[in-house]
Amino acid sequence: MQRRFRWLIILVVAVCVLWTGAWYYAASFAGKAADAWIAKQASDGRNWTCVEREIGGFPFRMLIRCKSLAFEGPVRGGMVKLTTGSVRAIAQIYNPKLILAEVDGPLKLALPGGDKTMEATWTTLRASVRAAKPVPERISVRVEKLAAQFRSATGVQETIAIADAEFHLRPAPDVKADFGATDLAVLINMAESGSANRLTGEAAPVNASIVSRITRAPLLLSGPRNQRLEQWRLGNGVLTLQNSRITKGPLQIDANGQLKLDDEHRPSGKINLRAAGVGGVLKKFGLPDI
Numbered sequence: 001m002q003r004r005f006r007w008l009i010i011l012v013v014a015v016c017v018l019w020t021g022a023w024y025y026a027a028s029f030a031g032k033a034a035d036a037w038i039a040k041q042a043s044d045g046r047n048w049t050c051v052e053r054e055i056g057g058f059p060f061r062m063l064i065r066c067k068s069l070a071f072e073g074p075v076r077g078g079m080v081k082l083t084t085g086s087v088r089a090i091a092q093i094y095n096p097k098l099i100l101a102e103v104d105g106p107l108k109l110a111l112p113g114g115d116k117t118m119e120a121t122w123t124t125l126r127a128s129v130r131a132a133k134p135v136p137e138r139i140s141v142r143v144e145k146l147a148a149q150f151r152s153a154t155g156v157q158e159t160i161a162i163a164d165a166e167f168h169l170r171p172a173p174d175v176k177a178d179f180g181a182t183d184l185a186v187l188i189n190m191a192e193s194g195s196a197n198r199l200t201g202e203a204a205p206v207n208a209s210i211v212s213r214i215t216r217a218p219l220l221l222s223g224p225r226n227q228r229l230e231q232w233r234l235g236n237g238v239l240t241l242q243n244s245r246i247t248k249g250p251l252q253i254d255a256n257g258q259l260k261l262d263d264e265h266r267p268s269g270k271i272n273l274r275a276a277g278v279g280g281v282l283k284k285f286g287l288p289d290i
Contacts, residue, residue, distance in 0.1 A: 047073060082109050
């Protein structure tokens with residue numbers, strides 16, 4: 001009995017030593033992979049900075065933490081600068097492809113030209129990504145109590161507040177995988193915008209539920225950027241709006257239908273719109289009510 005117990009202890013110790021070694025090897029590999037990705041981005045002119053990076057989570061998780069995150073790079077011909085607060089990304093050792101992330105505010109964004117900026121804060125911003133190649137398989141993002149201000153050289157141009165919003169992207173469960181069909185949902189609850197109030201003449205908050213499906217979606221997310229839309233067109237990709245609704249007080253707009261690109265790269269298809277309570281908007285533009 002004592003001999004068996006001794007061997008059991010030896011086995012447990014050996015497993016712990018091997019597990020510890022494997023975890024630290026994985027941590028080193030994760031750090032090198034992050035460095036390689038940052039270097040690759042820098043070679044393309046996109047510079048990421050993870051301030052005071054830490055790797056932890058032993059023994060069952062892999063955690064990468066940045067005290068703050070910064071980005072600087074070209075977007076549509078101009079330089080964009082972005083900074084956030086603390087960023088934390090976690091993956092379980094037994095399920096490394098599922099990555100959970102949290103981002104703290106504030107987010108500060110300087111747009112091309114240097115005279116337009118945006119600053120945003122929130123109480124919670126969480127995301128989950130199921131990694132796959134060439135593009136992620138699933139993405140979900142949720143933000144609560146978002147407040148954003150857009151400024152120009154002349155002062156505040158726009159203020160937006162959102163009680164909560166969600167974004168979900170996943171493979172369509174009822175379509176063959178090789179068809180590349182992806183479901184996309186955007187849910188917005190209690191959004192307030194000065195521009196929307198002025199446009200509609202209605203002070204009530206905006207609620208939106210936009211559910212759509214994109215076929216051949218991987219063609220839009222992989223390959224050279226300047227060729228992605230053409231790849232999608234040649235692949236006969238289709239955007240389908242399903243059960244999409246936007247409301248603002250008495251104003252309600254419902255939309256469904258399909259769109260694709262024709263040989264001239266123009267939108268082709270049919271979108272069905274149903275609107276109610278739009279009299280105030282039409283009157284602002286000098287149009288008769290319908």
